[in-house]
Amino acid sequence: MSASFYALHRAKDDDSVKGVFIRAENFGMAPASAEELRLALLDFKESGKFVIAHAQGFEGTSLMSYQAVSAADEIWMQDTTGFAVSGMRSETEFLGGVMEKFDANPEFFQFHEYKNAVNSYTEKDFTLPIVKPRRATSTSIFDNAVAQIAEDREMSVASITDVLMTSPHSAEDAMAAGMVDKLGQLAEAKDYVRKKTGNDKIAF
Incomplete structure (x- = not known):
């Protein structure tokens, strides 16, 4: 588990902690990190304390940045930005043909077409044995993320x-669709959290 998970777990039982304020990632993060943060927030919320997330726009297409904070009690977004979240992608760099340009003759031993670690060095594009498992993995991660977001947002x-x-949507359309709860600048969200805790001296 990451340090953030343990920090939230400790804060769950800390009477001096009234809630959590999160600056949401604008563009993306690793699927495992997004799911871990979501689970940590769900665990923290069992204490009855609040979780508020603020995004200065979900400008990237990655679903992971949104999934990470979908369990928040309220999701704020800056009203001058947009909601571009649409899915996920993966990339592979192919170096096929490069070795020949350097008159190099590398030797690789591939046991099966699905053991494709060497394909980055031998191919110039995706082969079907690469595409099939990549697509299956991406689809599984996407479907899991959507299901979790639907549960969190009660949609x-x-x-x-x-x-x-x-996608993409304006901030207003994202709120109308139920993906965002409130629109406002970061300073407004911070003031909201201060009022919620009853302490206007909180520094962020």
Whole structure:
């Protein structure tokens, strides 16, 4: 588990902690990190304390940045930005043909076409044995993320999918679709949290 997970777990039982304020990632993060943060927030919320997230826009298309904070009690977004979340992607760099240019003759031993670690050095594009497992993995991660977001936002999977498939959206449209709870600048969100805790001296 990451340091943030343990920090939230400790804060859960700390009477001096009233809640958590999160600056949401604008563009993206690793799927495992997003899911771990979401689980940590769900665990923290069992204490009855609040979780507020603020994003200065979800400008990247990655679903992971949104999944990471979907369990927040309230998601704020800056009203001058947009909601571009639409899915996920993966990349592979192919160096096929490069060795020949250097008159090099590397030797690779591939046991099966699905053991494709060497393909980055031998191929110039995706082969079917690479595409099939990559697509299956990405689809699985996407479907899992959508299901979790739907649960957190108390929406249907179909509704979440429709928002993603029709991205990008304005901040106002994202709120109307149920993906965002409030629109406001970062300073406004901080003031809101201060009022919620009853302590206007909190520094962020």
